[in-house]
Amino acid sequence: MSDAGRSRRLVRPLFWLTVTVLAIAAPLSLTSFWLQTGLFAMAAAIGAIGLTLLVGVTGQLSLGHAFFVAIGAFGYAFLAGSSDRHLVGFHLPPALAAVGAVALAAGAGALFSPIAGRLRGIYLGLASLGLVFLGQHILYNAAPVTGGYNGRDVAPFELFGFSFTSTNPELSIFRVPYGALERLWYLGLVLVVVGYWYARNVTNGRPGRALVGVRDSEIAAGVMGVNVARYKAAAFTVSSAYAGLAGVLLALAFGRIVPDSFGFVLSIDFLAMIILGGLGSFGGAIAGAVLVTALPLVLSHYSDSIPFLAAPGESGVGAAELARLMYGAAVVAVLLFAPGGLKPLLRLYPLVQKEPSYEPKSPGPGSSAVPGPDRVQQGNAQQPTNG
Amino acid sequence: MLCLALTACSKATPSNQPTGEVKTGPGVTATTIKLGSLVDLTAVFAPLSKSLVQGTQLFWKQQNAAGGVCGRTVEVTVKDHSYDPQKAVSAYREISADVLGMQTVLGSPVISALKPSIDQDNMYVGVAGWSASVLGDPRMQLLGTTYDIEAIAGLDFLVRTKGIKSGDKIGHVYFEGDFGENAYHGSQFLASKQGLTIVGQKIKASDTDLSAQVTALRNEGVKAILVSAGPTQTASVAGVAKAQGLAVPIVANGPGFTPQLLASPAGPALKENLTVVSSMAPPGLDKPAATTLQQAFTKEYPGAVPTQVGSLFGYVQAQSTKAVLQKACDNKDLTRQGVLTALHQLSGLDTGGLVAGTLDYTNPGQPPSRSVYISKVDDGAPGGLKVVDGPLVTDAAKTYTPGI
Numbered sequence: 001m002s003d004a005g006r007s008r009r010l011v012r013p014l015f016w017l018t019v020t021v022l023a024i025a026a027p028l029s030l031t032s033f034w035l036q037t038g039l040f041a042m043a044a045a046i047g048a049i050g051l052t053l054l055v056g057v058t059g060q061l062s063l064g065h066a067f068f069v070a071i072g073a074f075g076y077a078f079l080a081g082s083s084d085r086h087l088v089g090f091h092l093p094p095a096l097a098a099v100g101a102v103a104l105a106a107g108a109g110a111l112f113s114p115i116a117g118r119l120r121g122i123y124l125g126l127a128s129l130g131l132v133f134l135g136q137h138i139l140y141n142a143a144p145v146t147g148g149y150n151g152r153d154v155a156p157f158e159l160f161g162f163s164f165t166s167t168n169p170e171l172s173i174f175r176v177p178y179g180a181l182e183r184l185w186y187l188g189l190v191l192v193v194v195g196y197w198y199a200r201n202v203t204n205g206r207p208g209r210a211l212v213g214v215r216d217s218e219i220a221a222g223v224m225g226v227n228v229a230r231y232k233a234a235a236f237t238v239s240s241a242y243a244g245l246a247g248v249l250l251a252l253a254f255g256r257i258v259p260d261s262f263g264f265v266l267s268i269d270f271l272a273m274i275i276l277g278g279l280g281s282f283g284g285a286i287a288g289a290v291l292v293t294a295l296p297l298v299l300s301h302y303s304d305s306i307p308f309l310a311a312p313g314e315s316g317v318g319a320a321e322l323a324r325l326m327y328g329a330a331v332v333a334v335l336l337f338a339p340g341g342l343k344p345l346l347r348l349y350p351l352v353q354k355e356p357s358y359e360p361k362s363p364g365p366g367s368s369a370v371p372g373p374d375r376v377q378q379g380n381a382q383q384p385t386n387g
Numbered sequence: 388m389l390c391l392a393l394t395a396c397s398k399a400t401p402s403n404q405p406t407g408e409v410k411t412g413p414g415v416t417a418t419t420i421k422l423g424s425l426v427d428l429t430a431v432f433a434p435l436s437k438s439l440v441q442g443t444q445l446f447w448k449q450q451n452a453a454g455g456v457c458g459r460t461v462e463v464t465v466k467d468h469s470y471d472p473q474k475a476v477s478a479y480r481e482i483s484a485d486v487l488g489m490q491t492v493l494g495s496p497v498i499s500a501l502k503p504s505i506d507q508d509n510m511y512v513g514v515a516g517w518s519a520s521v522l523g524d525p526r527m528q529l530l531g532t533t534y535d536i537e538a539i540a541g542l543d544f545l546v547r548t549k550g551i552k553s554g555d556k557i558g559h560v561y562f563e564g565d566f567g568e569n570a571y572h573g574s575q576f577l578a579s580k581q582g583l584t585i586v587g588q589k590i591k592a593s594d595t596d597l598s599a600q601v602t603a604l605r606n607e608g609v610k611a612i613l614v615s616a617g618p619t620q621t622a623s624v625a626g627v628a629k630a631q632g633l634a635v636p637i638v639a640n641g642p643g644f645t646p647q648l649l650a651s652p653a654g655p656a657l658k659e660n661l662t663v664v665s666s667m668a669p670p671g672l673d674k675p676a677a678t679t680l681q682q683a684f685t686k687e688y689p690g691a692v693p694t695q696v697g698s699l700f701g702y703v704q705a706q707s708t709k710a711v712l713q714k715a716c717d718n719k720d721l722t723r724q725g726v727l728t729a730l731h732q733l734s735g736l737d738t739g740g741l742v743a744g745t746l747d748y749t750n751p752g753q754p755p756s757r758s759v760y761i762s763k764v765d766d767g768a769p770g771g772l773k774v775v776d777g778p779l780v781t782d783a784a785k786t787y788t789p790g791i
Binding site: 140296314318323 | 428429440465467469470472473478480483484496499500501502504565688690691
């Protein structure tokens, strides 16, 4: 154990160092297809972290995530965009607009939270599903704000005078010209890391224990002094803020957004991400987001090189159909062979038996005898703390 | 997957050496020209896209056998976007660096989502669709005329031949979004000219049972129905109207019909009442160009059904792209800008009747043609349609300004 423990201590930082270096160097060699796919995956990861907070940690099913993502995306386009003949915009500085868009999404979440406070499980899922259809109707018809059916352009991001486009300032690193995608890549990375860090902090602290208490038994949590309605509302609001941030990044990655991207399917995709990732794990949610977003794109990227497929237009299974079939099979395979989701696969030492998680720490007050939120955490120590 | 060694596979140095005397850009080598196609092979428009791709591939196969364009063979890389803007943006990024232009991009949400990239890459795009919203865009090539002009011609046909007169009510069932709203603009225009009243019924692409809409139209006492929607919706309108005893003529835009409908329960109702207006010729058109195409198509794809806005459109769109590339070649400029310049020098382009009228791309903002075919359903004809009138330009359409 001690050997494994020592090498584990050594390997872990090395692993993360490599990942960090790779992530930072990636735009130097990745083509725009990979950068674009990566950006979509990062936006999805942020949204999935938010949904994990709601579904995995607090136990509230939401099918309305796409609605809040749409508010973030169109909110940013609206606040940062300028007015013209057809469209209205506030022309705010992009950074301020991004914050405003996240606040809008959070506000919408807060408005919906009284409903979330009254409903539970599949009933809440259905109620939130209504939001998606409502959202679609608004997006199509509030043309001055959303651009209607054909959507609207998204103003490029800008931070302290540094523009996330191919100019102003022009930038080349190792002779690789840094365009919009390359620059957004770093913005996405920072947002994912900050989003992950914040979610971990929320769940590892007192609020997280209260949320887990709410998930496991609202009555028990209430008895222990947790204000259930307030925590449920807070979880919904924070989760919506995450969705809004995901929307902002998605909008920036698109350059132009159309209502069609924010339909029911997006909500389902988000659920697939967190379920594939292993409910309740933020690292798993990120892995799930990457899988769900990138796999279909990557499969269709490579399926062309598989022999014996029908060329487009001919009858038979072509590359596009095969990519869909393989995606479906992959989802089923993950659920079958990795019942805990992708989360366990992320561990560095899958073969080393995990130490019991209640390893004797410094015996402190409340570790066994005192009933309270700490105890709730202990009972569920496996769930919220794994990365 | 990840290229790590910077020196080995850095993307830093794109090089465009001029080949021979013709200036070339991305997607062009001394022997090949590469084009891209972004269509929907797996979702709602899969049958249409498949037919379309058949037409495209057939044309380039013939053309390459006859020497290609500019001494080069033309290859079309077809990618699926499942009618999903996000997938479309990725698919576009995947192929954009390697192609000279886009042979076909299908779906107006997709085109909207791709627009910033298209503008940035200065990419030539053949649009699958006839919405007036792409007219002002110098990089998009629309083939034929717009939905609103189709609607005008359709209503005008009703007035001329079906006894519709001033004061009558006409039902218009239309999709929300580009296609339907563009057509609605046209029907409003003609209605105000002819003193007709349009009873609009806006529907979504997901609405497939139109009983409620047809009932509402019957209660209004409409004398005819115009359908600017998909084939499923046309079939529903015709079927429900017949069941309710509403025996009125039905006119549909080109994309509202597919020959597969004739085998559906709505088949008999369609045969009785449906007229289709499109600037694409029905595959069974009695002209040499169409007959030769029909023979070649049957030979290449035995068992496949030719379609007006699918295979025929795909074929003739490729044919018009060939004309653009040829012009660019004559200008000795096969770069992306060269292709766009060539496109806007084209006028009087004759497709042997496959597209109604001749095509003129020298006036941006104007539809390349204002001419249409009016066809009736005929299950004996290839593609299920037979021309009853056209190519014709209606008087009202001559002065009309397309819009949404």
